[in-house]
Amino acid sequence: MRFLQKELPHLEMAKIRKFPERKICQLCDYCQTTIFSGFWMCCVCGREYCLSCYEEWNDSDDSLKETRKCSQKRHHYKEQLVPIYHYTKEEIVRLFDQCNQMILDDEDSSDLDEGELPDDDAANLSAESSSSTIKSVESSRVMTRRRKDSRKYRTSKSKAKATTVHFKDSVVSISNQDNGIFTSPPQDCHDRTPQLHDEHKKTEYKANEMTEEIFRDLWRKGYPFVIKSVDKLKENIWKPDYFIKHYGNKDCTVIDVKENVEYKMDVKTFFRGFEDSSKRFMNKYGTYPCLKLKDWPPADDFAETFPEHYEDFSNSLPFKEYTTRNGIMNLAHRLPLEINRPDLGPKMYNAYGSEDNVGGKGTTNLHLDMTDAVNMMAYAPSVENRLEEERDKPAAAVWDLYHPADLPRVRRFLRKIAKEYGLSINHPIHDQCFYLDKGLRDRLAAEEGVTGWRFFQNPGDVIFVPAGCAHQVCNYTSCIKTAVDFVSPEGVARSYIVNQQFRKLRNGHKRKIDILQLPNILYHAWVTSWDESSD
Template sequence: MCHQCWKSDKSVVNCSSCNRKRYCIECLAKWLLHLEKLIFLYPEKTREDVEVSCPFCRGNCNCRLCLREKLAVMDEHEEADTNIKLQKLLYLLHEILPLLRHIQQEQHAELEVEASIHGVQLTEQDIMVSVIDDDDRVYWYHLMLFDTKEKLVVFVMLYMAIVFPTIMTMNVSFLDSNNCNTSIVNFHRSCPDCLYDLCITCCHELRKGSQPGGNEAKSSHQLSAKRVNSRAMGSDDQIPAVAARNDWRAEEDGRIPCPPNGKGGCGRGTLSLRRLFETNSVEQLIQSAEELTINFQLPDIEFSQGCSLCQTSCSAGNETKNFEVRQAAHREKSHDNFVYCPNVMQLEDNSIQHFQTHWMRGEPVIVRNVLEKSSGLSWEPLVMWRAFIGAKKILKEEAKRVKAIDCLDWCEVEVNILRFFKGYMEGRWYKNGWPEMLKLKDWPATNSFEECLPRHAAEFIAMLPFKDYTHPNSGILNLATKLPAVLKPDLGPKTYIAYGSLKELGRGDSVTKLHCDISDAVNVLTHTTNVNLPWQSKIIDELQKAYDAENLHTRRCGQRRKVPQIVGRKRKKRRHKDERKNPKMMCNQEHNDNIVGKTHNSDEESSLNGIDDLGSVRPDANMIRESITENLSSENELGGAVWDIFRREDVPKLIEYLQKHHKEFYHISNLPVIHPIHDQTLYLTERHKRQLKEEFNVEPWTFEQHVGEAVFIPAGCPHQVRNRQSCIKVALDFVSPENVQECIRLTEEFRLLPKSHRAKEDKLEVHVKFTLHIKRSAQKT
């Protein structure tokens, strides 16, 4: 009986390695087809070779039973030598020490204000410990059990507020500022009557005369008011309403009154300085870290020059090509136009130092051929689907239908999962031939990647390069691994499956819009399918001319004119992908006017015969089949996705450009722009990038990501991605010590965003619950 299909009526090939498994010729041919796509991995393999060692023996059998098993997967992350591990831990401590000193300075400044208010010299011991609610006590109880090294890590992470949305689903609650909703580290001010809490950053802003917490505070007052009312209803004595004052401000001596009822407080008392940790906890952590790192020195790196290790041979007149670097920009008088791009099979023990040289500079890194580190398990979409439906913790509905995003109007649609994957391989299009681009983000949705796709998760971890940074459990330089289980954030892996188009469409492209992550990330392209339908070219060209004319008219006149409609399938369920975060935000009506009849069934087949609204003859079914056959048989040497990653130092000019030209972007003409990057609503086309270069002399790193390439994106670098083919990408977040300061800067930006802003919910929070624990864990080791 065939191990793959369990049928016994076919001729089978016996494996001489295990003498147990048998595969029928048909199943074996399917498996060999997978090897043909990876011919560079197995150039000499034949069917006879497979007979010697079957797919099961090789560890990449994709039958349902094997896909459900958590088989041992090769992981080359060996335990480092004690001395090497010590040096890495000292490096980590050295990098987070500046943040701890910054925390110390903030607390000393607030203590001096408190001393000035009372007219006496005060120490930290004079500050009362805050009263903690039962929910908050869960977290602080666990924190008090940590040793000194663990507290160091937590203190860093607290200040960085590296708290993902999933952390809020655990039975762990944090003490947050009622004004800006960010996590409180240690020192804060609290009202003795209504227990309104204010972080010391908001205190500092209030004393300067500015709105504490920016726009975020305005959106947090309603929640604070509800909290006050709920407490009042739970007691016999209701807190009397106090007339709201429009001028909540600090007193001349630095005292801060409790805000009025309309702003979430009671308006009666004065906020008192309180602390959460034991006396002088920060000073003790700094002292212990300084003692450990007193003799540690970082290698000298000249940031004003290029990397000496790359030895770029792409100078003028030299035709020799250095494959360890890839040109990604053409900036004048710049030393960072080339991106470090090593082959994973050529990485040596000292390659981590080369990686760090670029990582310290805030540069992206590309690692090639990471799939060669895996056992060869297939990342074909249908193989992943079969593994998914075999998982025990998924709902039946999830195995049949998924919620995808239509990139044309950025609305959510419900589609049969098999039809989605069919479109991934063969393409989908509207009735007039315009390509339909769908994308799945964070699939599977309700369960972790490890639970639903255990084999693929293990393969992904095994293939990751630079595991000191990327390993989610044992990465010695991954600050997130130092957190205890009670504080573990959801770092991934996460899967992103989306269609693609070789040509930039201008609207409806399969893109990840411009955004900026608060953590570091590694993104691996595991699978692509080139859906190239020649019959669509003329249709796309004609429609693009009409859209270009519309865009030109919009830039000149400030309003859109009617253009040929994109006639689409009827959709059963449609809602804006941000509607769940902000009920007031619906699909842009202007976009829906150009998309006809998307209100019923997302799976209805579109008509492929007749004449479209531009007068172009639609292709018949035979033309479509020929195009698909030609596509499947052609070799695919194209990159799967195009990345644009901006340098941190170019962010101010990038924001200035986006603010100046934001009305020219298709999706946001009628929507307010709160922050042009953090809104995640803009995508810079080739025209926009040329304009940005001409007006502001800003150019991103632009490069193609090929199958098997891992892209490392530093925290704080705005980036966007466009799929040139149907792509399956798997991404993992991590927190490197080099980018802690950048995380803090971004946290402050997110802190000033409205509470309903998607960046507040989709990103990590960075404010000190992390630093303490990292340091403690490092010292403990």
């Protein structure tokens, strides 16, 4: 509905229609987010601007002139841009009416509210600096589903149970309900008021005790959790020796997690030092860097590069309706095959052991993602085969995770740390420039009252991370993990908020480009769901 509300007035002005190119993800040339239907274009240079950027446009703002330069040595002005659309007024109105009808049919429709979500970091930052206690009431479009067992959803390969995904407005007050959306901090940073996610004490589940009902309840609230000892993977194909034998001559790029320096090497060189530090790569300074091979393969499809691993991983995932590529509850699956789909993985994450004590650099810095994610540890050396300093660690890896409601406090704390370190940052979390070692975690708890959750992960353990949930990772020993992203109905409101935060990042920021295409995902999820419910 949020997207559609901007489209209707635009269609009253737009007279030119341009059919969307399915093989190209059309992005706004200023904010780098996906253009859904309506946009504004310069007929001289062809630059395209989304409806939000046009709405925020201020010709008198000199700071934007460089970005809005036309190729013909002139500046763009609002009145010179031409309105264009992809979908007709009839299509948008029909879509709008269908959304409204679904909302009216919902039993909770009496609670609807048209308030705005604090959907960018600027809103949260203003709340952080406020001197008064703020209790925010938030309204969100939350994707929920209806099952109709008698209907069938047709895919190109098979038929699955029909699933209707629909929007539902909900009024949420932090005093009595929690749907996982960002909330404002209280006045006194030393006296954090209790949050509803503080109730989330049980974070570990055995495979046989995690039910679909429990999963959906946790996911709706934005609560991460770990399923212990799934143990379904084929052990032999996930060992370092296997990758040395079958992929050893392939080139790869690895990162020194302590110095943030990249090195080029072959796969054999990296994995040879996985359990034997004497065989590790030595840099020009005569030291052995702590290396990480992330997002492997970086560009190619995991299913094509590692077909056996892809099948093994996919078969081992819990809640396949959500977590697999063809899962009926994975909204990204609703995109037509001919569309240039986002690459949501799987990807492999391999790294040597690091430290999380005072001065430790961890393995992956604090960050958050626009999508939901599931991460499975496939391999770590047995305790007796680990380096001597790694043998007394409580697990193979440790995760620190923070609920979205606590992130205003986390951001405020990290901005203070950035000042202490003399760092210039754009966004304290999206820049992914901090690992909270023990000293910083203790300070965060003492100064902001935020402790988050700690998850210990061993081979066979599966960690679920909701969209918008900030997290960092430290491998205590060398680990091989595989992760995949997905877009769930329960988490799509949080995905939208992160999407809007990325949009506000400075130009050139590594997280700014919208690779998810959330508006397109929502549109096709809605259309396919409405068609099913109308059968």
